[in-house]
Amino acid sequence: MKVFISADIEGVAGCTHWDEVRMGNIDYPMLRQQMTNEIKAACEGINEAFGDDTEILVKDSHATGRNVIIANLPQNVRLVRGWTSDPNSMIGGIDDTYDAVAFIGYHSGASRNGNPLSHTMNTQINYIKINGTIATEYTLHAYAAAEMGIPVVFLSGDKMLCEDAKLINPTLETVAVLEGLGDSTISLNPSYACSLIKEKIKVGLSKMEKCTIKLPEKFELEINYKKHQLARRASFYPGVELVNDTTVKYTAKTARDMMVTNFFILY
Numbered sequence: 001m002k003v004f005i006s007a008d009i010e011g012v013a014g015c016t017h018w019d020e021v022r023m024g025n026i027d028y029p030m031l032r033q034q035m036t037n038e039i040k041a042a043c044e045g046i047n048e049a050f051g052d053d054t055e056i057l058v059k060d061s062h063a064t065g066r067n068v069i070i071a072n073l074p075q076n077v078r079l080v081r082g083w084t085s086d087p088n089s090m091i092g093g094i095d096d097t098y099d100a101v102a103f104i105g106y107h108s109g110a111s112r113n114g115n116p117l118s119h120t121m122n123t124q125i126n127y128i129k130i131n132g133t134i135a136t137e138y139t140l141h142a143y144a145a146a147e148m149g150i151p152v153v154f155l156s157g158d159k160m161l162c163e164d165a166k167l168i169n170p171t172l173e174t175v176a177v178l179e180g181l182g183d184s185t186i187s188l189n190p191s192y193a194c195s196l197i198k199e200k201i202k203v204g205l206s207k208m209e210k211c212t213i214k215l216p217e218k219f220e221l222e223i224n225y226k227k228h229q230l231a232r233r234a235s236f237y238p239g240v241e242l243v244n245d246t247t248v249k250y251t252a253k254t255a256r257d258m259m260v261t262n263f264f265i266l267y
């Protein structure tokens with residue numbers, strides 16, 4: 001059995017401000033520890049479900065990709081640190097041999113008010129839509145994993161993301177560890193959040209055959225940048241068109257093609 005985990009930080013219990021998620025800041029060690037604790041809880045749930053000879057690969061997908069404290073994770077866990085320089089991005093290191101994928105610490109997409117730190121891929125983007133609906137980092141990577149035939153079994157993060165995620169994956173098991181309210185968050189107790197993650201990922205794994213995401217026939221992307229210069233630059237990528245000063249669109253036939261285009265135009 002092989003399970004892949006992609007982990008971010010803006011959707012872990014207590015996370016509220018950019019200062020807390022940037023390396024070098026005084027609050028950062030606390031959030032880095034909580035990110036690690038939530039991943040650890042997920043790994044413990046996986047080991048209870050399938051045994052501790054399960055292969056677990058974790059991708060550290062926040063900022064530098066060097067946040068997770070690997071020494072705190074069970075022995076059967078390997079960690080992708082840094083970035084793999086390929087279109088898989090936040091699921092870098094994955095391949096079609098994995099039996100299930102889980103997302104930990106994920107957050108609402110750019111323009112959504114479910115998290116004070118809402119964004120999608122970087123902070124230069126006002127929104128990304130896929131087939132007319134606001135997309136999230138979860139949407140992009142869940143589609144990419146689904147196209148490899150891997151069931152998406154579990155997600156933890158903010159409440160709005162957990163609700164949005166069910167639009168493409170109604171059977172997904174989720175834990176909302178916090179909720180955004182304006183520039184604040186209302187969070188669960190961090191230890192309690194970990195116990196919920198440990199229990200609920202087991203529920204997700206027990207129904208993994210029902211967790212396959214139906215892929216759309218095509219992916220029509222609309223990307224609105226904060227700066228007109230970024231839209232202009234993106235519009236030179238083959239297939240990408242400028243819609244107005246700050247917006248581009250393109251259509252991809254597969255999730256892979258979408259990830260490749262995004263790899264070059266989201267910066």
Ligand SMILES: [Zn+2]
Binds near residue numbers: 009119121
């Ligand atoms: Zn993120």
